[in-house]
Amino acid sequence: MQQRTRKERRFDETERDLPNFSPFSSSSTAVDKAYDLLSYLGKHNPMPRLVTDEDTVWLLDNTAYRNEGTGKWEAEFVSAAFSQRSSCTVIDAIRSVAGKIELDEKDPNYPTIEKRIWPFLRDIKPGTQVKVLHRGNTPLKLGPGGRNGISSDTKGLPTGEGGKLTPTFADVPQGADGVLEMKTFYAEPEGWGVISDIDDTIKVTQTSDPIGILRTTFVEKPEPIAGMPELYQFIQSLVKEKSAWFYLSASPYNLYPFLRDFRQQNYPHGTIILRDASWMSLPGLLTTLTLGTEDYKVDRMEKVHSWLPRRKMICIGDSTQVILIRKVEDIAAIGIVAKNEPDRFEKAFEAPKRQKSSKDVPYELIYWPGVPGRGEHIRLALEEAGATYTDTAHTEGGRDQVAAQIDVENIGDDLNPPPLAPPILRHGDLLISQTPNILLYLGPRLGYALYKVNGLALTALDGLSNEVHDCHHPIASGLYYEDQKDEAKRKAKDFVENRLPKFLGYFERVLQGKASGDGPWLYGGQLTYADLGTKAMAGAEKSGKYAHVFKLYGTVQERPRIKEYLASERRQDYSLGIYRYYEELDFGPEGHD
Secondary structure: OHHHHHHHOOHHHHHHOOOEOOOOOOOOOHHHHHHHHHHHHHHHOOOOEEOOOOEEEEEOOEEEEEOOOOOOEEEEEEEEEEEOOOOOOHHHHHHHHHHHOOOOOOOOOHHHHHHHHHHHHOOEOOOEEEEEEEOOOEEEEEOOOOOOOEEEEEEEOOOOOOOOEEEEEEOOOEOEEEEOEEEEEEOOOOEEEEEEEOEOOOEOOOOOOHHHHHHHHHOOOOOEOOOHHHHHHHHHHHHOOOOEEEEEEEEEHHHHHHHHHHHHHHOOOOEEEEEOOOOOEHHHHHHHHHOOHHHHHHHHHHHHHHHOOOEEEEEEOOOOOOOOOOOOOOOOOOOHHHHOOHHHHHHHOOOOOOOOOOOOOOEEEEOOOOOOOOHHHHHHHHHHHOOOEEEHHHOOOHHHHHHHHHOOOOOOOOOOOOOOOOOEEEEOOEEEEOHHHHHHHHHHHHOOOOOHHHHHHHHHHHHHHHHHHHHHOOOOOOOOHHHHHHHHHHHHHHHHHHHHHHHHHHHHHHHHOHHHOOOOOOEOOEOOHHHHHHHHOOOOOOOOOOHHHHHHHHHHHOOHHHHHHHOOOOOOOOOOOOOOOOHHHOEEOOEEO
16 A cells, blocks of 8 residues: 555655755764764663764653563653754755745745754764753663664653653753753553554644645644544543553654644643654655554554553554454353444444534634623634634624524534533534633634643633622522622622632742743743633732732733734723623722722
8 A cells, every 4th residue: 555655646756856965974073983883882882972062952752651570660761862053955955845845935934944854954963872860850861872863761760650740851061952851751550541643643744645745844834633632632531631642653753843842732742652764864754654654653552562561542543544443252242243243343434424614714703792701712812813703792683693502492403512602613614612612622723732721721711700700690690780789799709808819829820830931921931822811800919919920911911913902893892891890899808999
């Protein structure tokens, strides 16, 4: 099958037209040549090369497991070392790729090729030993690496807690760059695990087309396969966070930072396993993705099984993978004959009805006109991303559209169950309800980070939105505020004195933590939809206890697109607040203001 695809799609022809570079510079010094020769000895190299301030180091995330014999923790550590410079002609490589995908030098995507192609062109550093600090205090030596600059070492680890992530940092000179921090996931022997293919299973790669591979690798923004982030989030909710995830790809190690960023933005954390056969070789990219992939993946899956032999593994791939279903015949079970009928296996592979959506289809927000409400969280995410959308709050008959969606006569359609309440998002044939669910769907499509961010967003929605709304209707949501005024005052007072400080204090702690990253943001040093959830908050600043929270609040307000939206007619009237404003419910530290 692989050979036929390569022949029909003319892979050989494309590979011949792409440049190959020598992995060792002809201008190397005598010392460099000595290191190169010693690298043939691999781990037995008596004089490993040390990392310098002009080198790049990558540390790859891994999974720790208990040794079946000793019961102690260990893990395979993989590192890669190469120079920050390239001895090859970079411009020739860029022009070669651009020519193949017919991209003009004036095209705005042209600089993207240079950025993406650089890991394929750097001079590798054979025989390099990389020093690291596990948990920041346990020293480990990785390597020395082999001829390809990659090292792989199984190391014993200190006691860890199953289901936890532990960092390891590169101990390198100032000036050295790369992926200098890795995460180790501690996986107990039993439980569930997931082994997932990457290319054309969770990421659009077009592995059956050489030009498609070049375009998706070097030019286009990495795009998740529609529906897969949501599926993996659902799987994770079922198998729990203590489950081990592995992403197995035939892509070369050159793409590790690229794929790692893609995984972080769209899918659960997991170990990425890649091939090591194409350093300084553009044709090698196409070869590794299309030749010998089955044997390679079987070998790596067997390795994962040797680490966690008692774990039940869910294996996920696309239609190019070999799919086997074992027909059970060696046990006695009720209904076993019916379960082994051929038509049952055929039905298992029937294509299900698919909900169609397109990145070119505008979003439609369905929410009540008159007040911002919970729809405001959706608007802020769409506005910040510059997305095209319509809003029933601004369309004629908008109230009727909302009412029709939640009418007791509405039973949904072939693809969508009826929503209980707004906000509702329509995107193509998809109809999605519930604020956090909508944000989870929009996250990867609008370029916001996911998963850890979703937990922060849920907390913000609970404490800074839902509980605020409940203060107006403490007895029953069907009663008017005027019918439960006294109870609302008691509820609001308790919220301000007890609940609000808890949530503000939590976000203050988050913003002071390392995971927050650089800048005022909640996670990863960049704006996410969780940050936008805090925009719905106002007041509570007088105590001075939550400086980081209100710095974030002010920063979100000053985002150019958010600032433009707040001043526009697209924004619902805030004269009554996000829901409604009642002066008698204002309480401060000393009681009613």
